Amino acid sequence: MSELAQAGAARRGVTEVFDRRYADLCVALESDSRRRHLPGQAGLDGAAVDFSHNDYLGLARDPDAIAALCETARARGVGATGSRLLSGDWPEHAALEAAIAAAKGTEAALVFPSGYQANATALAALLDRKTLGAEPLLFADRLNHASLHHACQLAGVHQLRYRHNDLGHLGELLAKHADDARPKFIVAETIFGMDGDSLDMPALAALADAHSAFLWLDEAHATGVAGATGQGLASGWIGGRGAAMGTFSKAIGAQGAYVACSRAVRDYLLNRCTGFIYSTGIAPAMAAAVHAVWNKLPMLDQTRARLMARADAFRKRLQAAGLDTGSSTTHIVPVIVGSDARALELKAWLAARGMIVSAVRPPTVPPNTARIRIAFAASHGDAQVDALADAILDWHATRGA
Ligand SMILES: Cc1ncc(COP(=O)(O)O)c(C=O)c1O
Structure with a gap:
């Protein structure tokens, strides 16, 4: 901690009451599986495939x-x-x-x-x-x-x-x-x-x-x-x-x-x-x-068409197995699993297999519709998309049903 930060910490008396209230809220969120954390890029380096970003066309x-x-x-x-x-x-x-x-x-x-x-x-x-x-x-x-x-x-x-x-x-x-x-x-x-x-x-x-x-x-x-x-x-x-x-x-x-x-x-x-x-x-x-x-x-018509076709094939596979992809018809595909805990579990299951997705929970979405959100992008290959579907179907067969 820097000297300035130490001096700030020594003065904490004033802000302690405020800090405690803000901290209490975060503790409450934690117990509801709703606490947010900054993930950094740690999971995204190396071999992990990222299905959570919004750089849909790879133009970043x-x-x-x-x-x-x-x-x-x-x-x-x-x-x-x-x-x-x-x-x-x-x-x-x-x-x-x-x-x-x-x-x-x-x-x-x-x-x-x-x-x-x-x-x-x-x-x-x-x-x-x-x-x-x-x-x-x-x-x-x-x-x-x-x-x-x-x-x-x-x-x-x-x-x-x-x-x-x-x-x-x-x-x-x-x-x-x-x-x-x-x-x-x-x-x-x-x-x-x-x-x-x-x-x-x-x-x-x-x-x-x-x-x-x-x-x-x-x-x-x-x-x-x-x-x-x-x-x-x-x-x-x-x-x-x-x-x-x-x-x-x-x-x-x-x-x-x-x-x-x-x-x-x-x-x-x-x-x-x-x-x-x-x-x-x-x-x-x-x-x-x-x-x-x-x-x-x-000039990117083909890229757009490929994105949509991928998402379509992916949705069909999941739907055939009884998974809920909501009303999605585009490159964004939610897999709606209900509780916050299940969404976090599926996210962790995929992370363990090298795939990054976001878990979206209330209040961002309505209660009992927690989901993982998959965003297809030009950077994804067919094999990666197949592997993602395989992993979700495995989870569904063993834990999700
Ligand atoms: C539907 C919608 N509108 C607006 C925004 C805000 O856009 P920005 O990220 O540029 O602030 C977002 C991004 O999260 C969004 O998803």
């Missing part, structure tokens, strides 16, 4: 992206050096935003340092009741990402939750409020990160049109892997209907996020979105790296 190590990152950092520095509204606005931002808007079919786009920030603060800004003239009615998929819930909390807007990916239920809720003149929002992910199912865009667009609702779609897990040229499921649908956000932290292999929207929404966010105004802009070097990857997306 794309040589053109790395070159763009380094060259731009040399020219501009490592960081943006300020809020975009002050010193932190660079040509790389505008170039990336233009490319994203063109691909999504929207008038404009705005980039953010992270997806969480984009969802939590840009959506919250759009929900502002003073601007809208009334508290909006917000219809939300009940399994939406935490950042989308955070936006509603920040804006103080009550969510009308519909059953997961059940557009029939959404339609019923919208019909029930058809005579309510308040502005309406529909908020959903286009590929759900924990379930791997996707939104029916034509049906959703029809509902939004029929009820004049503003769509806020989260393309975190669709960007790069879904849609005609890999630019997400909302591309071509969202223009004139609302806004689509997506992160650069998954298939793009980088960091940051976008909101694709109308010019009016972009301008409003520049003036009212606290997470944009009071935060340093995404590093221009990162924007350049993302742009290099973004330009490649249309």
Whole structure:
């Protein structure tokens, strides 16, 4: 321990009461098998095969992206050096935003340092009741990402939750409020990160049109892997209907996020979105790296098709043995095992066989639906995927049934 740390420890009297409370919570989480730990990269070195990362297309190590990152950092520095509204606005931002808007079919786009920030603060800004003239009615998929819930909390807007990916239920809720003149929002992910199912865009667009609702779609897990040229499921649908956000932290292999929207929404966010105004802009070097990857997306059709075919074959094998893969239809496949302890047991079983998966537990997913989440990526070979299925089926036969 450093001298400074020792001095801090000697003063502990003040913070002891606080520390004890925080520590008690972690102990309680431990006894519920819900305590989180940072895993480091220890399990990921050497021979272990990682099915937990979100670098779906292997672009985190794309040589053109790395070159763009380094060259731009040399020219501009490592960081943006300020809020975009002050010193932190660079040509790389505008170039990336233009490319994203063109691909999504929207008038404009705005980039953010992270997806969480984009969802939590840009959506919250759009929900502002003073601007809208009334508290909006917000219809939300009940399994939406935490950042989308955070936006509603920040804006103080009550969510009308519909059953997961059940557009029939959404339609019923919208019909029930058809005579309510308040502005309406529909908020959903286009590929759900924990379930791997996707939104029916034509049906959703029809509902939004029929009820004049503003769509806020989260393309975190669709960007790069879904849609005609890999630019997400909302591309071509969202223009004139609302806004689509997506992160650069998954298939793009980088960091940051976008909101694709109308010019009016972009301008409003520049003036009212606290997470944009009071935060340093995404590093221009990162924007350049993302742009290099973004330009490649249309050329990766075969990679995307291979990913989806692998996931499909894997799902079929597991389902044939009676395992529950939920409603997954994409490259993300949950194996739902029920209790937290069973999810951790299966994760450990696979780790012992050199395979890394994440165990996802409540509150990230609903109670009694703890699962391991498998994310297929371009880096996986057929033999590795077969070995993963074999190991899960072995577990199921010996322990899981
Ligand atoms: C559906 C969804 N939305 C938003 C985010 C946040 O994105 P980021 O990692 O860029 O903050 C994530 C990532 O965990 C996500 O899965």
